[in-house]
Amino acid sequence: MSxxxxxxxxxxxxxxxxxxxxxxxxxxxxxxQSIDGYVTPRGIETxxxxxxxxxxxxxAVSTFYxxxxxxxxxxxxxxxxxxxxxxxxxxxxxxxxxxxxLEIKKDQTTxxxxxxxxxxxxxxxxxxxxxxxxxxxxxxNQTPASVNELIDGVRAGNPPAPTRGPRALRTWKENSxxxxxxxxxxxxxxxxxGPATLLGLNIAKAQGSK
Amino acid sequence: xxxxxxxxxxxxDEADSFTIAGYRRHDGYQAxxxxxxxxxxxxxxxxxxxGLRGRGGAGxxxxxxWSFIPQGDxxxxxxxxxxxxxxxxxxxxTPLLMANPHSxxxxxxxxxxxxxxxxxxxxxxxxxxxxxxxVQKAIDDAYAAGFLGKNILGSGFDLELTLHAGAGAYIxxxxxALLDSLEGFRGQPRLRPPFPAIAGLYAMPTVxxxxxxxxxxxxxxxxxxxxxxAMGTEKSKGYTLYSLSGHxxxxxxxxxxxxxxxxxxxxxxxxxxxxxxxxxWTPGGSSTPMFTAEHLDVPLDYxxxxxxxxxxxxxxxxxxDETTCVVRAVLRWVEFYKHESCGKCTPCREGTWWLxxxxxxxxxxxxxxxxxxxxxxxxxxxxxxxxxxLADGAVAPIISSLKYFRAEYLLHQTSGGCPFDPVASxxxxxxxx
Numbered sequence: 141m142s143x144x145x146x147x148x149x150x151x152x153x154x155x156x157x158x159x160x161x162x163x164x165x166x167x168x169x170x171x172x173q174s175i176d177g178y179v180t181p182r183g184i185e186t187x188x189x190x191x192x193x194x195x196x197x198x199x200a201v202s203t204f205y206x207x208x209x210x211x212x213x214x215x216x217x218x219x220x221x222x223x224x225x226x227x228x229x230x231x232x233x234x235x236x237x238x239x240x241x242l243e244i245k246k247d248q249t250t251x252x253x254x255x256x257x258x259x260x261x262x263x264x265x266x267x268x269x270x271x272x273x274x275x276x277x278x279x280x281n282q283t284p285a286s287v288n289e290l291i292d293g294v295r296a297g298n299p300p301a302p303t304r305g306p307r308a309l310r311t312w313k314e315n316s317x318x319x320x321x322x323x324x325x326x327x328x329x330x331x332x333x334g335p336a337t338l339l340g341l342n343i344a345k346a347q348g349s350k
Numbered sequence: 351x352x353x354x355x356x357x358x359x360x361x362x363d364e365a366d367s368f369t370i371a372g373y374r375r376h377d378g379y380q381a382x383x384x385x386x387x388x389x390x391x392x393x394x395x396x397x398x399x400x401g402l403r404g405r406g407g408a409g410x411x412x413x414x415x416w417s418f419i420p421q422g423d424x425x426x427x428x429x430x431x432x433x434x435x436x437x438x439x440x441x442x443x444t445p446l447l448m449a450n451p452h453s454x455x456x457x458x459x460x461x462x463x464x465x466x467x468x469x470x471x472x473x474x475x476x477x478x479x480x481x482x483x484x485v486q487k488a489i490d491d492a493y494a495a496g497f498l499g500k501n502i503l504g505s506g507f508d509l510e511l512t513l514h515a516g517a518g519a520y521i522x523x524x525x526x527a528l529l530d531s532l533e534g535f536r537g538q539p540r541l542r543p544p545f546p547a548i549a550g551l552y553a554m555p556t557v558x559x560x561x562x563x564x565x566x567x568x569x570x571x572x573x574x575x576x577x578x579x580a581m582g583t584e585k586s587k588g589y590t591l592y593s594l595s596g597h598x599x600x601x602x603x604x605x606x607x608x609x610x611x612x613x614x615x616x617x618x619x620x621x622x623x624x625x626x627x628x629x630x631w632t633p634g635g636s637s638t639p640m641f642t643a644e645h646l647d648v649p650l651d652y653x654x655x656x657x658x659x660x661x662x663x664x665x666x667x668x669x670x671d672e673t674t675c676v677v678r679a680v681l682r683w684v685e686f687y688k689h690e691s692c693g694k695c696t697p698c699r700e701g702t703w704w705l706x707x708x709x710x711x712x713x714x715x716x717x718x719x720x721x722x723x724x725x726x727x728x729x730x731x732x733x734x735x736x737x738x739x740l741a742d743g744a745v746a747p748i749i750s751s752l753k754y755f756r757a758e759y760l761l762h763q764t765s766g767g768c769p770f771d772p773v774a775s776x777x778x779x780x781x782x783x
Contacts (some may be wrong), residue, residue: 319476
């Protein structure tokens with residue numbers, strides 16, 4: 141089944157952002173994931189046609205990057221940071237605990253298709269370690285207990301809001317559309333900064349900065 | 351008077367700091383108006399004279415990079431911002447873009463004007479969706495306000511700005527891999543020369559700058575070269591963001607003149623977490639050789655850190671206390687570099703694989719002196735033998751940890767495994783992990 145005329149038109153607007161069409165391959169792959177949930181054969185086929193490339197060239201790109209999935213992931217994709225700093229401060233323990241809770245391991249999805257699990261590398265939030273991401277939204281300063289609550293909330297259909305993100309957690313597909321450059325209008329939701337971000341500024345103000 | 355000096359972060363505590371209204375309330379886009387009244391060459395000269403150096407790791411003078419772009423060549427020029435922040439420990443550009451993306455956008459417009467680029471790009475790592483929303487909204491608002499698009503502020507200067515999401519590849523933080531990725535290929539580093547200034551994006555003259563470097567430009571235009579030069583040290587001018595993380599009482603961002611020491615920052619942060627002491631730390635991310643407590647007074651500027659045997663890098667100060675097993679920490683970093691090796695160069699692709707095998711044996715207590723020698727020999731054959739510095743980053747924590755903690759590596763063998771309790775180093779040891 142092919143994409144709708146409307147979806148194909150969106151692809152054209154994505155291609156039009158770039159001086160050379162091939163540059164659109166990454167946002168187009170994010171866009172395919174926003175519709176199909178992962179990089180499907182029809183997605184590869186359509187992108188290769190649009191960009192006048194061989195399907196193998198598109199596949200070569202999509203398999204290079206870890207955010208592009210060759211199989212369906214959950215509606216909520218949970219990433220536990222297991223790079224050194226987060227791992228040492230609790231990420232390893234959180235990962236073990238989540239595996240037990242979900243009864244799955246890394247790169248697997250729960251049978252109901254709701255939650256998938258990934259061991260992720262450093263996500264640029266080390267001052268909020270241990271960090272967990274869901275659909276690439278920040279959950280800062282996590283513990284095994286707080287992640288259990290997060291998972292239970294996802295299962296019950298009312299996940300807690302990201303620590304620094306929109307007021308309500310969006311799905312994997314919805315956030316993939318944002319990464320393709322399609323606005324969801326939520327940029328102004330959520331805090332401008334967490335406490336660690338403001339630590340130095342607050343100290344400087346208290347001391348009377350230059 | 352505080353030793354800190356918030357400039358980029360000065361208004362991050364205002365709830366609307368990320369909006370165009372919040373930015374304009376504090377002279378936002380005033381520097382752009384000033385810059386457009388000068389000639390492009392004058393803008394380059396000013397940034398050059400300020401002494402601003404790249405904040406993404408290498409510390410190359412930003413103004414010099416701009417001046418390498420050939421002029422009058424009738425070619426398209428590009429400014430590409432490297433927002434692919436992913437070096438372990440590094441967490442400065444992400445909060446900056448969350449709290450004030452407009453400082454970057456104003457810097458991009460000024461930089462593009464200076465190097466005569468009419469289309470610029472922000473390559474943002476893909477795993478930070480809310481940052482993408484903030485930056486995209488800021489770009490949209492800058493267009494609406496006439497700061498982007500055709501004939502900006504009536505100057506005759508046109509600029510298009512495109513935000514591009516990466517998709518989870520650390521290597522794309524390397525500037526030539528980033529350009530390949532932006533062109534729609536697998537992100538693999540290119541052989542240099544030619545450098546991007548001659549043949550960058552689409553083989554056209556291109557400047558690739560880090561987020562913080564570009565976001566610093568408006569402040570220089572606004573306050574002048576003398577103001578900027580009054581901060582920092584002889585060869586490391588200005589202010590910068592230091593990111594403190596790990597086993598400290600209060601982790602977070604500290605904006606200060608270059609040359610502050612870890613001892614000074616730790617004092618402000620309430621020290622190492624209660625009841626513990628500093629064991630080892632990185633000055634600028636995992637690829638910068640580690641330091642110990644003997645380096646607490648090293649001035650954190652480009653020269654000071656280099657003289658002490660490491661690199662300022664991204665100023666990612668990761669603090670580990672005595673509960674942390676250095677072998678476990680280093681193994682995890684090496685596993686990261688193995689995972690992120692793009693596979694182009696054999697010494698990196700195969701070498702990082704072997705490093706992980708030996709490190710795993712050492713951690714499991716199955717390795718001794720001869721393995722340490724083999725490990726160092728491998729490091730010697732890996733470093734400096736690839737197109738980019740990824741593999742150099744992989745060997746840095748190994749070599750530096752062996753310098754300070756050789757006995758701890760061997761203790762794993764005599765103990766028959768890791769002698770550390772991993773629970774003790776977590777933040778929730780009493781919460782029942």
